[in-house]
Amino acid sequence: MRTFLDVLQLLKKYDIYIHLGNRLWDIELAAIEIDNLYKAGLLENKKYAQIKLVLTHEHEMEERRQGITAQE
Numbered sequence: 001m002r003t004f005l006d007v008l009q010l011l012k013k014y015d016i017y018i019h020l021g022n023r024l025w026d027i028e029l030a031a032i033e034i035d036n037l038y039k040a041g042l043l044e045n046k047k048y049a050q051i052k053l054v055l056t057h058e059h060e061m062e063e064r065r066q067g068i069t070a071q072e
Contacts, residue, residue, distance in 0.1 A: 004026075007054055011037075024059065034051050
């Protein structure tokens with residue numbers, strides 16, 4: 001699991017498709033869905049942690065790209 005696309009492909013295996021029209025929202029919804037899969041016991045701790053790191057990184061990069069600061 002190295003990219004946001006990898007995360008989306010994993011979610012598709014569970015019939016979870018995400019496209020809200022805003023990449024930042026897509027990342028945030030993917031994080032919620034990953035949390036739900038983990039709570040349901042479908043993801044191992046190591047994989048969950050790795051996915052959360054990818055999503056955090058992608059979220060930060062998208063905020064920078066959109067010019068959003070942490071204070072907003």
